[in-house]
Amino acid sequence: MNKRLIMFIILFFSIASLVIVISYGTKGIDDANQENAKSMTIYRHKNILVNNIDPKDFTIYKLKENINYEIVKVEKNLLFYTEVNNKIVPFKKGSIIYLYYLLDPIEAINAGIKVEIKNVNTDAKKQIYYDENNENNTFFIDGNIKFKINKHKVYYIEIEILNDLSPDDEYLLSITLENQIDVNHDIFIDCNPPETTD
Amino acid sequence: MKKTIDFYGNLENFKSPSKKIKDKNKLNQFNIFWLLVKTEFSDLSFIKFRGNIISKIVKSFLLFAFFAAAIFLFRFLLSIYATLGVKPYYALIPLIIIVYTIFTISQGLASLSTTLYMNPKNDILFSFPIKNYTIYLAKIFARYIIELMRSALFILPFFIALYLNYQIFFGDFGLYFLRITYITFLLPAYSIFIATIFATVYFTLKSLLKKSRIATSLLAILIIVGLFILVYFTVSSLITEIPNGKKFILFSTFEKKWFEYNVAFSKLFNNTFFFRYLYYMIFEVKFEDVNFTIIRHNAMLHVLITLAYTLIIGLIATIISYFIYFKLANLIKMSNSNKENKGNVFAKLDGSYKVFLFKEFKLLFRNSKTLSSYIYYIFLLPLISFTLNMVFANLNLTFMGARLIYFLNIFIGLLILTTSNTLAATIITREGLELPLLKTVPGNTYKLITAKLSINVFLNCLIVLLNMVVLIVLNPLKEQVPHASFYITIILLIYNLLHIIMAAGNDITKPEHIKFGETKDIASIKNVSNSVVMGIVMSLFVVVLMAMVSIERIRYSSGLIIVLGLLVLGFSIYRLYQKIRVYYVEIGG
Numbered sequence A: 001m002n003k004r005l006i007m008f009i010i011l012f013f014s015i016a017s018l019v020i021v022i023s024y025g026t027k028g029i030d031d032a033n034q035e036n037a038k039s040m041t042i043y044r045h046k047n048i049l050v051n052n053i054d055p056k057d058f059t060i061y062k063l064k065e066n067i068n069y070e071i072v073k074v075e076k077n078l079l080f081y082t083e084v085n086n087k088i089v090p091f092k093k094g095s096i097i098y099l100y101y102l103l104d105p106i107e108a109i110n111a112g113i114k115v116e117i118k119n120v121n122t123d124a125k126k127q128i129y130y131d132e133n134n135e136n137n138t139f140f141i142d143g144n145i146k147f148k149i150n151k152h153k154v155y156y157i158e159i160e161i162l163n164d165l166s167p168d169d170e171y172l173l174s175i176t177l178e179n180q181i182d183v184n185h186d187i188f189i190d191c192n193p194p195e196t197t198d
Numbered sequence B: 001m002k003k004t005i006d007f008y009g010n011l012e013n014f015k016s017p018s019k020k021i022k023d024k025n026k027l028n029q030f031n032i033f034w035l036l037v038k039t040e041f042s043d044l045s046f047i048k049f050r051g052n053i054i055s056k057i058v059k060s061f062l063l064f065a066f067f068a069a070a071i072f073l074f075r076f077l078l079s080i081y082a083t084l085g086v087k088p089y090y091a092l093i094p095l096i097i098i099v100y101t102i103f104t105i106s107q108g109l110a111s112l113s114t115t116l117y118m119n120p121k122n123d124i125l126f127s128f129p130i131k132n133y134t135i136y137l138a139k140i141f142a143r144y145i146i147e148l149m150r151s152a153l154f155i156l157p158f159f160i161a162l163y164l165n166y167q168i169f170f171g172d173f174g175l176y177f178l179r180i181t182y183i184t185f186l187l188p189a190y191s192i193f194i195a196t197i198f199a200t201v202y203f204t205l206k207s208l209l210k211k212s213r214i215a216t217s218l219l220a221i222l223i224i225v226g227l228f229i230l231v232y233f234t235v236s237s238l239i240t241e242i243p244n245g246k247k248f249i250l251f252s253t254f255e256k257k258w259f260e261y262n263v264a265f266s267k268l269f270n271n272t273f274f275f276r277y278l279y280y281m282i283f284e285v286k287f288e289d290v291n292f293t294i295i296r297h298n299a300m301l302h303v304l305i306t307l308a309y310t311l312i313i314g315l316i317a318t319i320i321s322y323f324i325y326f327k328l329a330n331l332i333k334m335s336n337s338n339k340e341n342k343g344n345v346f347a348k349l350d351g352s353y354k355v356f357l358f359k360e361f362k363l364l365f366r367n368s369k370t371l372s373s374y375i376y377y378i379f380l381l382p383l384i385s386f387t388l389n390m391v392f393a394n395l396n397l398t399f400m401g402a403r404l405i406y407f408l409n410i411f412i413g414l415l416i417l418t419t420s421n422t423l424a425a426t427i428i429t430r431e432g433l434e435l436p437l438l439k440t441v442p443g444n445t446y447k448l449i450t451a452k453l454s455i456n457v458f459l460n461c462l463i464v465l466l467n468m469v470v471l472i473v474l475n476p477l478k479e480q481v482p483h484a485s486f487y488i489t490i491i492l493l494i495y496n497l498l499h500i501i502m503a504a505g506n507d508i509t510k511p512e513h514i515k516f517g518e519t520k521d522i523a524s525i526k527n528v529s530n531s532v533v534m535g536i537v538m539s540l541f542v543v544v545l546m547a548m549v550s551i552e553r554i555r556y557s558s559g560l561i562i563v564l565g566l567l568v569l570g571f572s573i574y575r576l577y578q579k580i581r582v583y584y585v586e587i588g589g
Helices: A003-024 A105-111 B019-025 B029-039 B041-047 B053-083 B088-118 B121-127 B132-165 B173-211 B213-238 B251-270 B273-282 B299-331 B352-364 B368-392 B399-419 B429-439 B445-474 B484-509 B513-519 B526-549 B554-583
Strands: A043-048 A057-063 A096-101 A113-119 A125-129 A138-141 A145-149 A156-161 A171-177 A185-190 B239-241 B247-249 B287-289 B292-294
Touching (some): A003 B368, A003 B526, B173 B299, B173 B368, B251 B273, B399 B484, B445 B484, B445 B554, B484 B526
Antiparallel strands (some): A113 A125, A113 A171
16 A cells, blocks of 8 residues: 555544544633632633624624633634633623723724624524614613623623523623724623723 | 668668658657657556547546546635635645645655656666757656646646635636636746756765665654654644643634734745745735735736746756756766675574574665665654644543543554554565575574564554653643553554554465565555555554443553453464464465
8 A cells, every 4th residue: 555645544533633632522721720710700802803704793602601611603714712811700690791892983883893692592682783872772681681882981891690590591692793894903801890990 | 982871770872662751750859859758657647548438538527527526625625724714815825836836846856866867767868869958858848747737636726716715806717717727837847947956966965865874864863853843842832821820722822823824924925036926926906904915917927027937947957957967867877885795694693583583674774765764654653642642731621532532542553553564464475586585494484474573563662662752741641541651552562463463464374475576566565455454444443442341431441452452462373373384385385
């Protein structure tokens, strides 16, 4: 048998084993540190190459009883940069997620950023468009989750958990870019409030 | 009147009735050129259309199907590439062009240095009344045609797939097709000219290395060390330390690095004179973004610049060849190797086993080519294991992940070891037509076979031990599976030994020494193919069986598989010695 064919077989299986282990044998960094969990600090950050993508739905972020950090779907080239601190608390009553866009408001409006939270079980959903003039800026879902655009600090959206979620509750948070913009920007989610609050 | 005789033995003034026909057939330089080109075409056998009309149609259809499948595959790969966040025009197109060029140059170097300098036919060719440049051009042209076929079968489908996925950048398909066809023709020419320039240097270096086994070994070790360092720094650059001090490979880091490398490569490519003009030509329009710029002039300007550049390289290649090749080619003579008479070393060894073993070792270190190939062979598994386990050690593994790594280490280890057991798989075959001679050697047959097997076992033990060192140092499963490297080593040793015994048994039963003696082509020996297939099946079997026994209790399943392996091994050794007793007398007459 040809030496090259044998080398090809060996390399094929080696690369396949890497892919298999990464796909089916790894977990999010947070879970490893869950035992020491005290306060939740998720730090998600992405230097999104907005100019490189189609303006379509890009990421679905699952909210369950505990945020399942592993499930960050990657669609259409846009994805979250996942880099998580070591402290986590279960996603409980009173927790707040801050979703920051490091875009200036005009750019954010041009990009057509839409945030949607949907209850997977009931299909109930609410949307927020990133619009400075949006008067109706606070929404509730099932009485469990409140999310609103901060009127004075328009560059972030607060998502507050009002009640403890049961393991059956499953919410999808999706962030959509409706238009294509041609500059590089950061988007990140943090559970720390902004340094200057209202 | 003075009568002369020409090359074909015809009297100049003798008018034979068949003179006209002979004139017609007389070999002019072009005919010679064409004949020489045809003799160089053995590499193209895979696309030669021979046979009757139906087989020609079928082969044409198959070629078309291959072309279509290649386009489909490239489209799929391009979409996968795009999911990593970088558009293919950043670095993938340049990379494909560069990789193709480097590949063609390296192939060209190897083949041109052989065909131009080392072909035994050259001595005869130069003695013919053929102009030197005809020989030279024929060889270069034949290589060009071979590379052109390769380019048409791989580069062209890639560009068509690129158009289908991203057509907004490339405009009208007709004009685009013309542009990429031009590139398909130009790239092989450029690469072949570069290869011609460096063929002399390559040939000289190769000749020097051939003479010195130490130099070859040092070079091989240097390359291996270089590969280890490269893997170490590449994987290390992907590792991120998170605030609690743990180190992980994050996908985001990979993405970030991937983007940086792409942009860096793209910038490097944009600063390379020839490639820049070739590359920009693919696009229809100028465009610019933060990290990337396409400066597109008139297509004719791009064609003129790239063509002129290639022709200049061609001219340089011809001039260099004119001064070096023709002179060097005439000087090359077959030289006798310096065989020193060191006395009969076999006489100093007592015991037939030692004698046989010594002979096998001598064969191993016989020349620099086999020596370097064994050095690469020894370090292949440790290198692959090092790469994989360095990544595995920095992943945040689940319970299943740890088990997968354990099983995959065994699988990859066995796969590499067993597929490389060609020594055992050709234990009798390798003797070739000299087998009857070997059978006359006074000595115990069992000792002869054992000595032959010892080499293979020794090499594989060395590989497995090196692999164990890698596993102990990196230790990807230190928390999940204690002593994993120890179990993996034992399993690899037992099942590889089993494979060696089975492959050797197969060769003793059905040796192909006559075929090997005639062809000297180890790749065409069926026993080798059987051994490789048997190795793949065995590797899969061991891992699947272990997983079936228990995924959770690794020690239990490993212990069971080790006991089973030992039992089968014992039985196989017994069977092997039975086979030697039954078949060895029969084979070879």
